[in-house]
Amino acid sequence: MPVDMRARLGHVELPNPVVAAAGCAGAGRELAQFLDVARLGAITTKSIMTEPRTGNPAPRLTQTPSGLLNAVGLQGPGIDAFLQRDLPWLLSRGARVVVSIAGGTVRDYAELATRQSDAAGVCAIEVNLSCPNAEDAGRVFALDPVAAGHVVAAVRGNARYDIPVFAKLSPDVTDIVPVASACVSAGADGLCLINTMLGMAIDPATMRPVLAGMYGGLSGPAIRPVAVRCVWQVHEAFPAVPLIGVGGVQTGRDALEFLLAGASMVGVGTEIVHDPSACSRVLRELEEELAAMGIDRLADIVGQAHAPRRIAR
Amino acid sequence: MQVRGTVLTVRRVDAYHALTFVAPAIATRFRPGQFVSVAVGGPSSAMLGRRAFAVHDVRPDHGGTVEFIFEAVGPGTSWLSGLRARDVLDAVGPLGRPFPVPRDPSSCLLLGVGYGGSPLFALAARLRERGCTADFLLGAASADRVYGALTARRIGRSLTITTSDGSLGARGSVTVMLEQVIREARTEVIYACAPVPVLREVCALAARYEIPVQACVDVPMACGTGVCMGCVLPVRGTDGITRIVRACVDGPVFRGDLVRWDDIGTIPFDALGAPGWNPRGSPPRTDTETRHAG
Numbered sequence: 161m162p163v164d165m166r167a168r169l170g171h172v173e174l175p176n177p178v179v180a181a182a183g184c185a186g187a188g189r190e191l192a193q194f195l196d197v198a199r200l201g202a203i204t205t206k207s208i209m210t211e212p213r214t215g216n217p218a219p220r221l222t223q224t225p226s227g228l229l230n231a232v233g234l235q236g237p238g239i240d241a242f243l244q245r246d247l248p249w250l251l252s253r254g255a256r257v258v259v260s261i262a263g264g265t266v267r268d269y270a271e272l273a274t275r276q277s278d279a280a281g282v283c284a285i286e287v288n289l290s291c292p293n294a295e296d297a298g299r300v301f302a303l304d305p306v307a308a309g310h311v312v313a314a315v316r317g318n319a320r321y322d323i324p325v326f327a328k329l330s331p332d333v334t335d336i337v338p339v340a341s342a343c344v345s346a347g348a349d350g351l352c353l354i355n356t357m358l359g360m361a362i363d364p365a366t367m368r369p370v371l372a373g374m375y376g377g378l379s380g381p382a383i384r385p386v387a388v389r390c391v392w393q394v395h396e397a398f399p400a401v402p403l404i405g406v407g408g409v410q411t412g413r414d415a416l417e418f419l420l421a422g423a424s425m426v427g428v429g430t431e432i433v434h435d436p437s438a439c440s441r442v443l444r445e446l447e448e449e450l451a452a453m454g455i456d457r458l459a460d461i462v463g464q465a466h467a468p469r470r471i472a473r
Numbered sequence: 474m475q476v477r478g479t480v481l482t483v484r485r486v487d488a489y490h491a492l493t494f495v496a497p498a499i500a501t502r503f504r505p506g507q508f509v510s511v512a513v514g515g516p517s518s519a520m521l522g523r524r525a526f527a528v529h530d531v532r533p534d535h536g537g538t539v540e541f542i543f544e545a546v547g548p549g550t551s552w553l554s555g556l557r558a559r560d561v562l563d564a565v566g567p568l569g570r571p572f573p574v575p576r577d578p579s580s581c582l583l584l585g586v587g588y589g590g591s592p593l594f595a596l597a598a599r600l601r602e603r604g605c606t607a608d609f610l611l612g613a614a615s616a617d618r619v620y621g622a623l624t625a626r627r628i629g630r631s632l633t634i635t636t637s638d639g640s641l642g643a644r645g646s647v648t649v650m651l652e653q654v655i656r657e658a659r660t661e662v663i664y665a666c667a668p669v670p671v672l673r674e675v676c677a678l679a680a681r682y683e684i685p686v687q688a689c690v691d692v693p694m695a696c697g698t699g700v701c702m703g704c705v706l707p708v709r710g711t712d713g714i715t716r717i718v719r720a721c722v723d724g725p726v727f728r729g730d731l732v733r734w735d736d737i738g739t740i741p742f743d744a745l746g747a748p749g750w751n752p753r754g755s756p757p758r759t760d761t762e763t764r765h766a767g
Contacts, residue, residue: 190699191698212746213746214717214747214748215702216740218703219703219738221695221701221703223520223522226519227521230701236746238746381521433521433695433696434522434523435563
């Protein structure tokens, strides 16, 4: 019997729990030649901002052991071009679209939430909180529970009532639970854990930082244990809040790890850079893994690692 | 197309390596100038970035084989050079914008530096089908690093070689001989595969002679498919607006006069979406906002 892979993004039901993570699937079009975008649980877009943005100069990307360090700087076409060109294309292919939004002020986020809600077909909004807050000397929203809460409240208040709002949190905090708590209290329907970790690489040959942006976000299998820990901690604190686990998923087994830690959906990110057909492969492997374990409903294993250890008979 | 191709041969070619693998899906779709991106390090590799290589040539044997040239310099390329026949290679291709070829018979100059010039030979064959002539100008640091001199002599109308140390041909960079070759061959189109500083000089010189250049840029790529946004450079559109574009999907072949060679590695202030860029004619942002906009 096939495994029941259905997953829930808030109140929206998806055919399976594998989503392409923000920033790793482009506008979706780049992946279409390698997989059927409609087969995925959902596609998260690259973070959309109010205006077009060039991002950082090159070099933007460098390889580190089992990871990638990037400082792309949110290059993007802006909300107008996204709604005119990218979103209709994704919807025409039958993809379920999670729109990631990013801004420099609470007002930016509110405007983006309003614009998304006017467009038909958006499945959920993911709030990228790892952006410098222009009104607080460039401090990143995700590092401050109060600022994060303000953004989430503004997005929830301006988004249409039936579009779930997910807050994407940064692991670069002393304790992730208070930030998660602030977002949930502000009205987030769920959380996405985790964004990249801040890292740096220096080239001994030039004696200078490798990236033009100096620091970059570290992603890939190198940060998977951190992501699993964050999912575990937040699920322990808020067992009823749906979580999207993201961080270095390469195989179906890695996805299973996130589900057991408490995520109800799993994002595939950096692995798409390494293998463009990664999302459909992870989905297939996860299904095989569950079938081999004799599990017939995916939802049954979410958070299973938190259950008290069964006594062996 | 993503394929798991079987490696046929990995052989040394002077200072470089040539890897041939079976991939009919790539070979049949290939047009000169396009590239493949390969995963390195095996299935549980810690090297997540893919490596992009210009396709040297494709052949119809075994249903279709693809060959690319590389230099073993880092851990990824060293792993590639250690592959043996019957090993499996995860390859994606053909990727990128190929070389456009002239509609009418023209006198074409094919300029390559080091193994970067490897895509020019498939292009020369394509040009010959169109009735075009190909003059080769190949450069490198030393004689053993000049790639494809024998082939160029065989298929080209003329061949000029320059080396930095003077061990073969004229001493100096390819740009030393460029003007002379252009004049002697009455060049109408230039196809150039070289490092960015050389391409900049070539394009500047070609502009003086009003010769169009199709430049194949050599910038590091991590995916080759357009998702990572790593391989960007500022390029002017035909509408006059500069955009930060990806070499992997909008290139690697660009019209030489549209690339802003002097601004590579920067964000020009007039690029679409640059910090301070103001599309709606709205009043400038407040001080605190612009300060952190970058």
